[in-house]
Every structure is written in C-alpha cells, then in structure tokens.
Amino acid sequence: MKIEKELLHPSHPQHRLKVEYTETPFCCDGCKEAGIGLKYKCDECEFDLHKACALAPPAITHSFYTKCDFRFHVRPPGAATRVCDACGKEVLGFVYHCARCGFDLHPCCANLPQxxxxxxxxxxxxxxxxxxxxxxxxxxxxxxxxxxxxxxxxxxxxxxxxxxxxxxxxxxxxxxxxxxxxxxxxxxxxxxxxxxxxxxxxxxxxxxxxxxxxxxxxxxxxxxxxxxxxxxxxxxxxxxxxxxxxxxxx
Incomplete structure (x- = not known):
C-alpha cells in the first residue's frame, strides 16, 4: 500500500488530509474503530482516518472468501445492522461488502497480515x-x-x-x-x-x-x-x- 503524503478523500471533501504518525490512540472517522500509528489527518478540523481506510481500494478479494467480490462502501449498505465477519463487531462506517455472499469486513480487518x-x-x-x-x-x-x-x-x-x-x-x-x-x-x-x-x-x-x-x-x-x-x-x-x-x- 503506497503512502501518499496528502490526499483528498471523498468522505471529507472540504479539506486535504495529511499523513502523520501518532503515538496517541485515535478514533477513525471512517470505520469508527480505534487506531494508532500512521493516520491521515485534517489540519482544519478533527477528522482522522486509518491508513487502511484512507487508501482503501474500491474493490478487493480475500483468500478466506474466494467466491466473494468485496466492494468498498463509506456506510453499511442496506437498512439491516451489519457485522464484520472477521472480528464480529458491528459495522458503523467504512466497510467492504460482498453483495452476492453478504460478507462484510472492516478495512483494517481486511488488511490483517496472514x-x-x-x-x-x-x-x-x-x-x-x-x-x-x-x-x-x-x-x-x-x-x-x-x-x-x-x-x-x-x-x-x-x-x-x-x-x-x-x-x-x-x-x-x-x-x-x-x-x-x-x-x-x-x-x-x-x-x-x-x-x-x-x-x-x-x-x-x-x-x-x-x-x-x-x-x-x-x-x-x-x-x-x-x-x-x-x-x-x-x-x-x-x-x-x-x-x-x-x-x-x-
């Protein structure tokens, strides 16, 4: 995953986000999960994104779900409550969702090393x-x-x-x-x-x-x-x- 020094993210089009390293835990405004270390931050307002959330590609595959086509969503699709199939926690924001199989993954969970x-x-x-x-x-x-x-x-x-x-x-x-x-x-x-x-x-x-x-x-x-x-x-x-x-x- 290539690290960009700054970017403009669709979820926060008002300002550009700059990469920084922090030793203070933060709450990602994308997936609503905790983070630490590298993040993308807005200097104009309190807005932070995990590296995995800020640089999330529009589609991914995963070796655990070979028949799935995961698509990136800025909010959970549909009206029903969705749960990440990796960690079991409720999906509150950014998510990878397979419409065919119904599986969901937090961006950081999808990026967990094998x-x-x-x-x-x-x-x-x-x-x-x-x-x-x-x-x-x-x-x-x-x-x-x-x-x-x-x-x-x-x-x-x-x-x-x-x-x-x-x-x-x-x-x-x-x-x-x-x-x-x-x-x-x-x-x-x-x-x-x-x-x-x-x-x-x-x-x-x-x-x-x-x-x-x-x-x-x-x-x-x-x-x-x-x-x-x-x-x-x-x-x-x-x-x-x-x-x-x-x-x-x-």
Whole structure:
C-alpha cells in the first residue's frame, strides 16, 4: 500500500488530509474503530482516518472468501445492522461488502497480515476459524478469525483482542459511538489500565499446570497479543506493540 503524503478523500471533501504518525490512540472517522500509528489527518478540523481506510481500494478479494467480490462502501449498505465477519463487531462506517455472499469486513480487518512474527522466533498465522486448542482469552473456538501459533498451542481471536482494547479504553475515555476523540490517552495509561485485565485473563485460562509452564504459556500468549494489537490498530510499527510487550515482565 503506497503512502501518499496528502490526499483528498471523498468522505471529507472540504479539506486535504495529511499523513502523520501518532503515538496517541485515535478514533477513525471512517470505520469508527480505534487506531494508532500512521493516520491521515485534517489540519482544519478533527477528522482522522486509518491508513487502511484512507487508501482503501474500491474493490478487493480475500483468500478466506474466494467466491466473494468485496466492494468498498463509506456506510453499511442496506437498512439491516451489519457485522464484520472477521472480528464480529458491528459495522458503523467504512466497510467492504460482498453483495452476492453478504460478507462484510472492516478495512483494517481486511488488511490483517496472514502471518505475524513476534521477533522471538514465534510465528502466528491468521485462520478463518480455530481448530485444536481454544482461544486464550475466551476459552472457545468460535467468534470468527483468529491468530494461531505455528505450533498450534497458542490462539487468540481477533474479536477477543478488540474486546480487551475496548474494555480498557471505553471504560475511561471513549463513548460507544466513538464521537469522543482519544486525545488524552497516553501509552502509560494504556499500560497501567490493561495489564491487570490481560494478566488475569491469561493466568485464569491456565489454572492447571506447573508455575513455570503457566508462566511460559502466558509469555507466548502475550507475545502474540502484542503483535496482533499492532496489526488490528492499523500499523505494525505502532508504539502500542512495545507497551503491551512489557506486560508479563512486571
């Protein structure tokens, strides 16, 4: 995806949008989902777009849905409530929709990498649904797309990672309709507010077993979480990856 320094987007024709990098989480005015890192911003008014939303092509295909022809829409088509088939969250804005099959994808979900590498020798692959061990967050195999480690022992649903972020951020700063901007959130706040939830989730899931085994399993699961959060927020280089990566070192 080529990065343009500035552009004029059809959803905001009043002003040109300029690319910038931010370490402060923001709410995308396109898809209404959280973001961090690279974004396109209007200097004249409070308007932000994920890189994936600002540069979304008019049509895409996806390897999980080989018969689908996904078309870009600035708002959900039709009167019925639409849900992203990747993360299970309601579609409130920009979306890729297949009219023939009825599938929907948030732009950032559609752009999730097929493979992630945590830098410590662990690889995680995006899968349409889980088989084998359940998700470390919810303990089930359902709920849509997930990242699974190469060894198939460590799994996290995309929806579960989003839920962790929403629980931590919305409870303090965000309204559910995403109208309030996340201008006061810092990486320190993200770390202090999310560590108890994440640590407890991982440890409760592995109540049985030796302390060393549980700790190691939690470390690998958190490693997966670190890179998945970065991918979900639209920028694999985002500062949030390093912040989340410190959770199990405390």
């Amino acid at each position: 493979r992630l590498d945590d830098g410590d020798g662990h690889q995680f692959h995006l899968c349409l649904k889980l088989s084998g061990p359940a998700c470390h967050r919810c303990g089930s195999k359902g709920k849509g797309w997930a990242y699974r480690s190469t060894c198939k022992n460590y799994n996290l649903h995309v929806s579960c990672v989003k839920e962790l972020l929403v629980e931590s951020w919305e409870a303090i700063y965000l309204s559910r309709d995403c109208k309030n901007k996340m201008t006061t959130i810092t990486t320190e706040v993200i770390r202090t507010r999310t560590i108890p939830s994440l640590r407890g989730t991982m440890q409760n899931y592995h109540r049985v077993g030796s302390v060393g085994k549980v700790r190691r399993c939690c470390q690998i699961a958190i490693s997966a979480l670190r890179i998945i959060i970065s991918a979900i927020l639209g920028d694999p280089t985002a500062i949030i990856a390093a912040v989340v990566g410190t959770m199990m070192s405390k």
